[in-house]
Amino acid sequence: MADTTPKPATRAPNRHLPATVWGLGFVSLFMDVSSEMIHSLLPVFLVTTLHASAMTIGLIEGLGEGVALLMKTVSGVWSDRMGG
Numbered sequence: 103m104a105d106t107t108p109k110p111a112t113r114a115p116n117r118h119l120p121a122t123v124w125g126l127g128f129v130s131l132f133m134d135v136s137s138e139m140i141h142s143l144l145p146v147f148l149v150t151t152l153h154a155s156a157m158t159i160g161l162i163e164g165l166g167e168g169v170a171l172l173m174k175t176v177s178g179v180w181s182d183r184m185g186g
Contacts, residue, residue, distance in 0.1 A: 148154040148162070 145159050145163075148159055154162075
């Protein structure tokens with residue numbers, strides 16, 4: 103009769119990440135946090151300081167989203183042609 107008892111999972115060896123990986127990770131984290139903070143405060147700044155209308159804010163946001171979508175499309179096509 104075969105032994106059917108489950109065996110304990112083997113753990114991977116403890117591998118430490120280099121300090122540069124940790125540093126780049128924290129830089130990326132802080133850049134993401136700061137950009138999200140600015141992105142959420144931009145409409146408030148536009149309305150209170152520059153007295154922008156809701157239509158102006160909508161146009162700015164729409165233009166930003168459109169440019170981002172266009173660049174994703176262009177870079178995807180370019181990457182496919184380059185073989186990446």
